[in-house]
Amino acid sequence: MITIKDIAERANVSRTTVSRVLNESGYVSEDARKRVMKVIEETGYVPSEHAKSLRTKKTKVVGVILPKISTETAARVVNGIDDVLAKEGYQILLANTNLRTKKELEYLKLLQSRQVDGIILMATNLSKEILMQIKELKVPFVALGQDIPDQSSVFYDDYRAAQEMTELFIKEGHDRIAFIGVDESDRAVGYLRKRGFLDTLEKHGISIEETYIETAEFSSEAGYEAMERILETSEERPTGVFAVTDRLAIGAMKCLKEKGIVLPQDMKLAGVGASELSKYVTPALTTIDFQYEEAGAEAAKLIMNKVIHNQKTVKKFKLNYGIIRKDSL
Amino acid sequence: MITIKDIAERANVSRTTVSRVLNESGYVSEDARKRVMKVIEETGYVPSEHAKSLRTKKTKVVGVILPKISTETAARVVNGIDDVLAKEGYQILLANTNLRTKKELEYLKLLQSRQVDGIILMATNLSKEILMQIKELKVPFVALGQDIPDQSSVFYDDYRAAQEMTELFIKEGHDRIAFIGVDESDRAVGYLRKRGFLDTLEKHGISIEETYIETAEFSSEAGYEAMERILETSEERPTGVFAVTDRLAIGAMKCLKEKGIVLPQDMKLAGVGASELSKYVTPALTTIDFQYEEAGAEAAKLIMNKVIHNQKTVKKFKLNYGIIRKDSL
DNA sequence: CTGTTAGCGCCTTCAA
DNA sequence: TTGAAGGCGCTAACAG
Numbered sequence: 001m002i003t004i005k006d007i008a009e010r011a012n013v014s015r016t017t018v019s020r021v022l023n024e025s026g027y028v029s030e031d032a033r034k035r036v037m038k039v040i041e042e043t044g045y046v047p048s049e050h051a052k053s054l055r056t057k058k059t060k061v062v063g064v065i066l067p068k069i070s071t072e073t074a075a076r077v078v079n080g081i082d083d084v085l086a087k088e089g090y091q092i093l094l095a096n097t098n099l100r101t102k103k104e105l106e107y108l109k110l111l112q113s114r115q116v117d118g119i120i121l122m123a124t125n126l127s128k129e130i131l132m133q134i135k136e137l138k139v140p141f142v143a144l145g146q147d148i149p150d151q152s153s154v155f156y157d158d159y160r161a162a163q164e165m166t167e168l169f170i171k172e173g174h175d176r177i178a179f180i181g182v183d184e185s186d187r188a189v190g191y192l193r194k195r196g197f198l199d200t201l202e203k204h205g206i207s208i209e210e211t212y213i214e215t216a217e218f219s220s221e222a223g224y225e226a227m228e229r230i231l232e233t234s235e236e237r238p239t240g241v242f243a244v245t246d247r248l249a250i251g252a253m254k255c256l257k258e259k260g261i262v263l264p265q266d267m268k269l270a271g272v273g274a275s276e277l278s279k280y281v282t283p284a285l286t287t288i289d290f291q292y293e294e295a296g297a298e299a300a301k302l303i304m305n306k307v308i309h310n311q312k313t314v315k316k317f318k319l320n321y322g323i324i325r326k327d328s329l
Numbered sequence: 330m331i332t333i334k335d336i337a338e339r340a341n342v343s344r345t346t347v348s349r350v351l352n353e354s355g356y357v358s359e360d361a362r363k364r365v366m367k368v369i370e371e372t373g374y375v376p377s378e379h380a381k382s383l384r385t386k387k388t389k390v391v392g393v394i395l396p397k398i399s400t401e402t403a404a405r406v407v408n409g410i411d412d413v414l415a416k417e418g419y420q421i422l423l424a425n426t427n428l429r430t431k432k433e434l435e436y437l438k439l440l441q442s443r444q445v446d447g448i449i450l451m452a453t454n455l456s457k458e459i460l461m462q463i464k465e466l467k468v469p470f471v472a473l474g475q476d477i478p479d480q481s482s483v484f485y486d487d488y489r490a491a492q493e494m495t496e497l498f499i500k501e502g503h504d505r506i507a508f509i510g511v512d513e514s515d516r517a518v519g520y521l522r523k524r525g526f527l528d529t530l531e532k533h534g535i536s537i538e539e540t541y542i543e544t545a546e547f548s549s550e551a552g553y554e555a556m557e558r559i560l561e562t563s564e565e566r567p568t569g570v571f572a573v574t575d576r577l578a579i580g581a582m583k584c585l586k587e588k589g590i591v592l593p594q595d596m597k598l599a600g601v602g603a604s605e606l607s608k609y610v611t612p613a614l615t616t617i618d619f620q621y622e623e624a625g626a627e628a629a630k631l632i633m634n635k636v637i638h639n640q641k642t643v644k645k646f647k648l649n650y651g652i653i654r655k656d657s658l
Numbered sequence: 659c660t661g662t663t664a665g666c667g668c669c670t671t672c673a674a
Numbered sequence: 675t676t677g678a679a680g681g682c683g684c685t686a687a688c689a690g
Contacts, residue, residue, distance in 0.1 A: 051683035070408035380667030
């Protein structure tokens with residue numbers, strides 16, 4: 001491996017001088033600079049970031065922990081993060097937990113040992129353990145998707161969004177509205193969206209039919225099955241279905257179609273996420289746009305502020321959302 | 330920052346001993362080991378990977394260069410890569426070029442300077458420059474999606490897949506088949522798929538109508554517009570459309586629907602990629618499944634073989650594909 | 659403007 | 675079974 005020392009020798013200067021031209025710091029004569037540059041060109045020398053990091057304690061790398069890389073949401077968020085980081089010359093070190101919560105802990109440690117300059121956690125379930133770990137973190141940290149107490153967080157207004165969507169159903173004259181949610185250990189998606197839904201029904205004096213409320217995993221298949229259960233167990237068929245993600249909604253839609261229930265005539269349907277899918281299914285899906293790229297970008301900006309400008313204060317960023325009204329509701 | 334030295338002092342041993350228990354190498358008395366472990370626990374010490382890398386020249390990080398993170402294809406490939414790497418304790422350092430070819434060069438350099446143990450490049454356009462850079466790379470390298478001469482590559486059988494799909498159109502009695510492709514500088518998607526299509530037509534003695542052949546960017550909007558152009562410029566309307574990606578096909582489908590052309594009665598349509606989208610549009614899209622996760626996994630396995638077992642030979646891996654027959658063709 | 663020197667935190671001989 | 679010493683490649687005082 002070719003090092004700064006080799007360059008120095010070949011260019012007849014000291015390592016310091018080489019370092020200076022490399023980092024454009026301090027005075028270097030045009031002459032020396034040229035010689036150094038020439039040797040660098042010739043040799044194809046690339047300075048070692050590790051050695052550099054060891055001295056400077058900076059890596060220009062941000063760790064991103066996420067529950068699953070191959071979902072549209074995650075991909076869009078990462079995209080938003082990368083946009084901002086790349087501009088500052090930072091890179092992403094991926095840590096994919098594949099939905100295994102235990103991995104979150106591991107990665108939190110691993111990323112520290114890799115001396116990442118900051119960590120963004122796309123949080124799902126927030127166990128006590130995780131919260132503890134985060135608190136003890138020495139690295140700048142930003143939570144994404146959940147509001148973590150005492151930590152800078154970028155999150156969606158899950159509660160109000162769900163509320164507003166539910167209002168829409170009611171305004172359209174529905175009072176038999178089914179709900180397909182996810183486990184409440186996911187506070188944002190599971191708990192808050194459900195609360196928004198239930199509270200709104202209550203507010204309007206609509207009684208809650210238990211058979212209308214189903215819980216599923218994060219997949220369209222699960223959405224399909226949840227829809228099936230709702231149809232089977234309900235005495236009176238609901239006239240609308242609110243699913244907490246587009247995938248679930250799409251699964252439900254498939255089920256409805258197969259049962260010969262025509263959308264949007266016989267049944268209204270809405271999801272959350274403004275996924276690509278939602279635009280292209282028939283009928284197009286009414287959904288909530290949480291602007292995932294922007295979420296990623298905001299989280300990245302927060303991290304950059306901490307990393308570059310050493311900003312210490314805890315910032316909360318609640319993102320806007322918009323209801324995208326399409327044919328399904 | 331707490332270092333191995335601190336641990337050594339607190340545990341009343343030398344740094345060497347601490348290092349030994351950390352790496353489970355060499356002899357350490359149970360007694361010493363316990364003391365060290367205890368101090369590590371108490372202090373929450375995490376060894377610096379940088380310092381380690383500096384000595385060992387290993388980072389347990391693989392750089393992945395890709396053209397765009399927020400596409401389903403990329404996400405699925407990355408997922409496949411991560412699956413394999415994670416098992417070996419390796420992580421992904423992301424390098425997203427956002428379709429800017431120049432960035433590929435930059436990142437190739439950057440990743441080297443970060444001493445990644447290997448590089449996987451999801452290649453698109455293969456300029457001379459890139460090829461040169463790759464040749465001079467000192468790090469294990471695998472190309473994904475394109476077959477790069479003299480380099481280990483995992484790629485799809487684009488030509489034959491396009492051929493087979495075209496055969497399917499012909500077998501179904503079509504001889505007025507339109508084609509929506511992408512720029513040929515993308516050898517796999519742009520050039521090979523087009524050649525597969527054209528050669529097959531020729532083989533069957535079907536003359537090629539110039540107005541049936543369109544080129545677009547990688548987006549559904551572009552697919553829409555390409556479809557529009559085909560309909561406008563063609564004297565006789567085609568009876569089938571083959572688009573080289575599902576996105577393009579979906580865009581075309583939207584256009585057709587808006588013009589009141591009914592699928593699949595009035596027009597057949599096929600795409601490539603077996604995207605989520607393809608399953609849920611109506612009619613469901615006939616498409617080619619290239620198994621992107623597997624592609625990523627294979628690439629990762631190749632890299633791991635090189636990195637861990639120091640395997641030097643150039644390996645080529647042409648992936649299987651399957652035609653997924655749905656309602657659109 | 660340039661070079662000398664001293665580490666950053668870790669692993670790895672080598673010797674005890 | 676343990677420790678001392680040296681060095682990985684780089685930057686940052688400090689002197690010239």
